[in-house]
Structure formats: structure tokens, C-alpha cells
Amino acid sequence: MPELITADGALRQDDWVVVPRPEEGEALALPDDKPALVPADLWLENESTFANRADIGVWFDSHDEPEILAGKVNEVPLIAVNFPRFVDGRGYSIGRLLRERFGYEGDLRAIGDVLLDQLQFMKRCGFSTFVLRADKDASQAARYLDFFSQTYQAAWDTDLPLFRRRAS
Amino acid sequence: MYVYDEHDRKMAAERVEQFRDQTRRRLAGELAEEEYLPLRLQNGLYVQRHAPMLRICVPYGMLRSDQLRRLARITRDYDKRFAHFTTRQNLQLNWPELEQVPDILAELAEVEMHANQTSGNCIRNTTTDQFAGVQSDEIADPRPYCELIRQWSTFHPEFAFLPRKFKVAVNASEKTDRAAIQVHDIGLQLVRNDAGELGFRVHVGGGLGRTPMVGPVIREFLPELDLLTYLEAVLRVYNRYGRRDNKFKARIKILVKALTPEGFAEKVEAEWAHIKDSPTRLTPEAIEHIKGFFTEPAYEQLENATDLLASQRFENREFDQWLAHNVDTHKKPGYAIVTLTLKQTGTPPGDVSDEQLDQIADLADEYSFGEARVTHHQNVVLADVRQDRLFELWQSLKPKGFATANLHTLNDIICCPGGDYCNLANAKSIPVAEAIQRRFDDMDYLYDLGEIDLNISGCMNACGHHHVGNIGVLGVDKKGDEFYQISLGGSSHHDAQIGKILGPSFAREEVPDVISNIVNVYVEQRTSEESFLDTYRRIGIKPFKERVYA
Numbered sequence: 001m002p003e004l005i006t007a008d009g010a011l012r013q014d015d016w017v018v019v020p021r022p023e024e025g026e027a028l029a030l031p032d033d034k035p036a037l038v039p040a041d042l043w044l045e046n047e048s049t050f051a052n053r054a055d056i057g058v059w060f061d062s063h064d065e066p067e068i069l070a071g072k073v074n075e076v077p078l079i080a081v082n083f084p085r086f087v088d089g090r091g092y093s094i095g096r097l098l099r100e101r102f103g104y105e106g107d108l109r110a111i112g113d114v115l116l117d118q119l120q121f122m123k124r125c126g127f128s129t130f131v132l133r134a135d136k137d138a139s140q141a142a143r144y145l146d147f148f149s150q151t152y153q154a155a156w157d158t159d160l161p162l163f164r165r166r167a168s
Numbered sequence: 169m170y171v172y173d174e175h176d177r178k179m180a181a182e183r184v185e186q187f188r189d190q191t192r193r194r195l196a197g198e199l200a201e202e203e204y205l206p207l208r209l210q211n212g213l214y215v216q217r218h219a220p221m222l223r224i225c226v227p228y229g230m231l232r233s234d235q236l237r238r239l240a241r242i243t244r245d246y247d248k249r250f251a252h253f254t255t256r257q258n259l260q261l262n263w264p265e266l267e268q269v270p271d272i273l274a275e276l277a278e279v280e281m282h283a284n285q286t287s288g289n290c291i292r293n294t295t296t297d298q299f300a301g302v303q304s305d306e307i308a309d310p311r312p313y314c315e316l317i318r319q320w321s322t323f324h325p326e327f328a329f330l331p332r333k334f335k336v337a338v339n340a341s342e343k344t345d346r347a348a349i350q351v352h353d354i355g356l357q358l359v360r361n362d363a364g365e366l367g368f369r370v371h372v373g374g375g376l377g378r379t380p381m382v383g384p385v386i387r388e389f390l391p392e393l394d395l396l397t398y399l400e401a402v403l404r405v406y407n408r409y410g411r412r413d414n415k416f417k418a419r420i421k422i423l424v425k426a427l428t429p430e431g432f433a434e435k436v437e438a439e440w441a442h443i444k445d446s447p448t449r450l451t452p453e454a455i456e457h458i459k460g461f462f463t464e465p466a467y468e469q470l471e472n473a474t475d476l477l478a479s480q481r482f483e484n485r486e487f488d489q490w491l492a493h494n495v496d497t498h499k500k501p502g503y504a505i506v507t508l509t510l511k512q513t514g515t516p517p518g519d520v521s522d523e524q525l526d527q528i529a530d531l532a533d534e535y536s537f538g539e540a541r542v543t544h545h546q547n548v549v550l551a552d553v554r555q556d557r558l559f560e561l562w563q564s565l566k567p568k569g570f571a572t573a574n575l576h577t578l579n580d581i582i583c584c585p586g587g588d589y590c591n592l593a594n595a596k597s598i599p600v601a602e603a604i605q606r607r608f609d610d611m612d613y614l615y616d617l618g619e620i621d622l623n624i625s626g627c628m629n630a631c632g633h634h635h636v637g638n639i640g641v642l643g644v645d646k647k648g649d650e651f652y653q654i655s656l657g658g659s660s661h662h663d664a665q666i667g668k669i670l671g672p673s674f675a676r677e678e679v680p681d682v683i684s685n686i687v688n689v690y691v692e693q694r695t696s697e698e699s700f701l702d703t704y705r706r707i708g709i710k711p712f713k714e715r716v717y718a
């Protein structure tokens with residue numbers, strides 16, 4: 001079980017399993033005894049069975065549109081966004097949209113090619129937990145989550161951009 | 169000029185520490201090269217043909233004399249005593265040691281400089297007109313807006329990993345465009361609407377490279393307070409929908425083309441509607457605060473030195489030519505804008521030695537309130553020179569190699585580093601520039617030819633902006649040999665246009681002859697008032713083709 005990093009850099013374990021997108025014609029392979037993250041569009045397809053279940057969350061891939069879950073984001077217990085490669089920056093926009101546009105209040109998790117040097121950007125875009133790529137040292141995460149003590153822009157972590165804070 | 173406050177200083181210092189840590193981890197093997205690569209690029213560090221190359225940011229081209237002196241010192245302490253001004257108003261060091269780059273960045277931070285986002289797939293340095301604030305026909309000083317964009321784009325958490333690099337340019341004059349905004353990912357033209365309110369006309373999707381394009385207008389009027397939220401909307405649409413599967417199709421121009429400018433504009437408007445009134449919306453106070461850094465220097469009340477200059481010109485023909493070519497009109501009576509040319513034949517365009525950097529600093533202190541500006545043509549401007557001191561300045565520029573009066577002539581060549589330095593190059597570009605400058609060494613002939621933009625790039629990446637040169641030269645690879653393709657009719661100004669390819673490419677030795685032939689056609693065909701571009705536009709490419717391939 002990979003270690004989970006929280007927004008303040010603490011480490012904890014949890015049981016959530018990311019269920020990959022099934023091949024054409026195959027069914028979702030849900031784990032028997034663990035909570036599961038399923039592709040967001042498949043959650044919608046199975047909404048009648050999945051809705052409001054505490055053990056079924058969703059994940060978005062970087063090319064997915066978070067818009068499909070608009071109005072329902074708070075009906076899932078956990079949302080994860082996959083960064084297939086760390087240089088694929090689409091997940092940052094997805095994070096902000098889920099938080100700032102669709103009002104998601106639960107845990108937002110970064111999964112995939114998640115590295116130390118990008119943690120603060122992710123956190124600023126609304127991510128609250130992080131699963132570091134397996135070969136990276138999670139014990140160092142706390143430092144990188146808050147490397148910069150000041151920022152110019154408003155984002156999920158800062159209501160006001162620096163120019164408004166300066167003016168006041 | 170903008171001066172850092174404690175927040176800017178803090179972030180600059182933390183950025184240096186961050187890169188020091190990243191470099192340490194790279195050297196210790198904790199970071200793989202592919203993980204380190206985008207991090208070092210976003211700190212301006214490339215690995216080039218011979219050595220690393222560090223691209224230092226000069227925000228919208230403005231430099232103070234203490235910064236110039238620090239740059240000179242850095243080239244002495246960490247490099248081979250010279251540096252290169254780029255076509256995006258930045259400065260490159262060609263031989264720094266990787267291990268020392270964090271120290272160089274720390275030295276830069278001490279004088280409020282950095283190399284942030286000068287490379288990599290992120291928002292790059294915002295560029296503008298080198299005459300900002302001193303020309304009489306500008307709508308408003310563009311620099312406060314550039315600084316606001318700089319702050320907004322610096323370490324933007326959402327846009328650090330875009331599909332491709334992203335360049336913004338701002339222009340303020342109605343008549344001229346020295347910032348080439350229509351060949352940028354976003355080009356912002358300051359305008360006033362019918363009600364007299366200040367805002368921007370927004371071009372998106374211009375660019376050079378493999379698919380050169382003039383950026384279409386996607387919004388005729390964007391009120392100034394909406395600048396940042398609108399940029400955020402454009403960037404978000406691009407970040408989400410720009411192509412990531414093919415590096416050559418990843419620039420925003422491809423997305424704009426695929427969606428059509430109207431379709432793209434609709435998507436941006438839809439996104440913008442959600443964030444228009446977010447806290448990122450500028451406030452009049454925020455704009456005023458930044459404008460406070462770009463106030464006028466302590467100009468004296470002067471009259472134009474018309475008589476004095478007239479007699480000096482009469483007595484000295486060389487000074488007369490220099491004045492005609494390298495000096496521009498200032499908005500204040502009694503002052504002038506002086507361009508120091510870095511295009512002496514035999515020196516690669518844009519190259520400066522440590523000594524010259526120190527000299528520019530001294531000249532800036534002595535003649536121009538301690539400030540200098542870098543131009544997109546790879547020259548340096550002293551923007552606030554007293555007219556009655558022009559002669560004295562000129563005399564001091566001459567021995568330093570800054571007074572070559574070839575500004576805007578065929579010899580004021582824009583040229584990328586090319587195969588001598590750059591490992592992406594198909595061909596060398598510097599020797600081609602030099603051969604052309606040697607061919608056209610008769611100044612009177614150059615003046616007679618008038619304004620001709622000649623731009624050279626060593627490969628399709630078009631760092632030398634060859635597509636928008638009136639004459640463009642592009643290095644191509646022909647079965648392992650270096651060849652050069654010529655294009656005609658490009659322009660980067662308000663009438664922006666991509667040049668047309670003349671025909672099959674040439675060997676390096678042939679290039680000066682080809683340029684001579686092209687120029688001869690112009691001389692034979694022009695009417696008295698026509699520039700090269702006018703004649704080309706009237707007679708088309710055919711007569712040039714016939715002569716060159718005869």
C-alpha cells in the first residue's frame with residue numbers, strides 16, 4: 001500500500017484502490033474488501049448503484065473533462081486526478097475547476113507521476129492528498145509542499161493575489 | 169523601473185534555494201535527468217552543443233546600471249567574458265558550469281534579476297517596445313502591464329506545464345509595432361475604446377517556427393482591469409485543449425487554427441465568464457501602485473537643441489548619419505532616444521563583452537538616468553539622452569563599437585546563435601550574417617537601400633524570426649550539408665506578414681550573391697518613395713525569382 005501524503009506533509013496509509021479503465025466489453029473489476037476509485041464517466045454510468053456510497057470514489061485522467069461531474073462532485077467521497085506524466089499539466093486545471101468551479105469539498109488526490117518538485121503547485125490547485133511515485137521519498141514531502149512562503153497569484157490556497165494583499 | 173518589495177525578494181531568494189536543492193539532488197542522483205530537465209529549463213538552463221547555456225531574464229528589456237555591472241561581473245567570474253542579447257530581450261551566457269548556476273542565480277537575485285521561465289513549456293518573459301514611456305504616440309506606458317503580467321505568470325501553479333512554450337508581447341504605439349506582437353502566442357495592443365477607456369486588443373495564436381502564423385484578433389477590446397482574468401482564461405483553454413501528442417503541433421496557434429479563431433474566442437469567453445469577477449481581477453489601486461514605479465525620470469525643462477545639432481551635423485557627416493539612423497524622437501523637448509548598435513561586422517549580432525556591459529552601465533549613468541533597454545533587434549537603447557549631449561555621447565560610443573549607424577538597414581541583421589552554439593541548428597547563422605555585412609559594407613549604399621529587415625535563423629525554430637524578415641534566411645539540412653532557404657516579404661509590424669519562400673536553397677557561399685541579386689531587383693524596380701517591402705508587395709515574388717535563379 002503506497003503512503004499517502006497529506007497537505008501538511010504528514011504521512012498516512014489508506015486503502016483506496018484505483019480501478020483502471022476496463023478494456024472494451026469488460027466490466028469494472030471492483031476490489032472485494034477495499035474502497036475503490038473508478039473512472040468518473042463509469043461512475044456516472046452506474047450512478048444508481050454508486051451514488052452516495054462511501055466506498056466508491058472517482059478518478060479523472062488528465063484528458064478527462066471534470067464538467068461531467070458538475071453538480072455531483074459532493075456525492076462522491078473521494079476524487080483523484082491522474083498525472084500520467086509529470087509534465088502533463090492538465091491535472092492542475094482539473095483540480096482548480098473541481099474546487100473553484102464545481103465546489104468540491106472532499107479530499108482531492110493527486111495520483112500517477114507525482115514528484116516532490118510539483119507538490120506545491122498541486123496543493124495550490126486544490127489537491128489535499130498525494131500519492132508520490134513509488135521510487136520517491138515521501139518523508140521529504142513536507143518541505144516541498146510549502147517551499148515558497150509567498151505567492152503572486154490567487155489560487156485554492158490563497159484567496160487574494162499579492163496585488164490585492166499589497167494594496168490593503 | 170520596478171523595484172522589488174520584501175515579497176518579491178523573498179520569492180526570488182526561495183527560488184534560488186529551490187534550484188540549488190534541485191541541482192544538488194540531480195548531482196546526487198536523486199533526480200533523473202528527465203525529471204530535472206523541465207526544472208532547469210524553467211531556470212533558464214539549457215544544455216547546448218559545447219556547454220550549458222543560461223538564459224537570463226530581462227523583464228520587458230529594462231536594465232539598470234547596477235544590473236549591467238553585475239552581468240558584466242558574472243560573465244567574468246563564471247563565463248568567457250561575453251554574453252549574447254536575444255531577440256526576446258533576454259541575455260544568454262554560453263559557457264557557465266552547471267554546478268555554478270545556482271551561485272549565478274544568487275548573484276542575479278541580489279540585483280533583482282533572475283532566469284525564471286526563460287525556457288521550458290511555461291509562460292515566458294513578456295516583451296514590449298523598447299521605446300515604452302518615451303515616445304509621443306503611445307496610448308499608455310505598456311511597462312506597468314508587463315510587470316503585472318510578470319508577477320501573475322511567475323510560478324503560476326496551474327500553468328507551469330503547458331503543452332509548449334508561451335510568449336506574450338505588449339505594444340503601445342498606434343503607428344509602429346516594435347514588439348512584433350502579432351507573431352506571439354498572445355499579442356496585446358493597448359487601445360482606447362470609443363468611450364476613451366483604456367484596454368487591449370487581443371491577438372492569440374501568432375507565432376513562427378514550423379507553422380508560422382499571424383495571430384488573429386480574438387477580442388477587439390478588453391478593459392484593462394480584466395487583463396489577468398482574461399489571460400487566465402486563454403491559458404486555461406490552452407492548457408486543457410492544446411495538443412500534447414506532437415511537439416510540433418503543440419503551440420496555441422495550432423489550437424486556434426483547429427477551432428477557428430471564432431471558435432477559440434467562444435471557448436475563452438465561456439471560461440472567462442466564470443472567472444471574470446474573481447479576486448484575480450485587477451483593481452485601479454493595483455494598477456496605480458505598479459504605475460508608480462514607471463514614473464518619468466527627473467527631466468529638465470529644455471528646448472530642442474535644433475540649431476546646435478544642425479551645425480554639428482553640418483560639420484560632421486558621420487555624426488549626421490548616426491543621428492539620422494540611430495537616434496529617435498523623444499516625447500520631451502530637448503531629449504532624444506539613442507540606440508547603441510551591437511551589429512559591428514565581425515562580431516556576432518547581439519554579442520557583448522564584459523567590458524562593453526560595463527561601458528553601457530557607465531553610459532547609462534552618465535547620459536540616461538542609469539537605465540538601458542534591450543531591443544528585440546538585439547541592440548541596446550539609452551532612452552533619455554539630452555540633445556545637447558548627443559555629439560559627446562556619439563564620440564564616446566564610436567571607439568566602443570556602439571555607433572555603427574546601420575540601424576534598420578540591411579546590415580542590422582537579426583541572427584540567432586545558430587550552429588556555432590545551438591545543438592538544434594541545421595546550419596550556422598553567424599558566418600552568414602558576417603558574409604552579408606561584408607558584402608554590404610558601403611554605408612552610403614546601405615542608406616540608399618533604406619529600411620530592410622534581414623533575419624537569419626539556424627533552423628525551423630525561428631529564433632532569428634526569419635519568417636518576418638523582409639528578407640529571411642533559414643538554415644536547412646540537405647543530406648547532411650548546410651544550406652540556406654531564402655524568403656521574401658515578411659514583416660513583424662502592424663502589417664505583419666509571413667514571408668514567401670523564394671525557391672530551392674543555396675550553399676553558404678552563394679548567399680551574399682543571392683542577397684545582392686534580390687537587392688538589385690529592388691533598386692531597379694523601386695519608385696522614388698518605395699521601401700523594399702513596398703516594392704516587393706507591388707511587383708510580387710516573380711521578378712526576384714527570375715533574377716536569382718537565372
Ligand code: SF4
Pocket residue numbers: 584585586587590591592593594625626627628629630631632
Ligand atoms: S533558430 Fe534553431 S539554430 Fe537558431 S537558436 Fe533557435 S533553435 Fe538554435
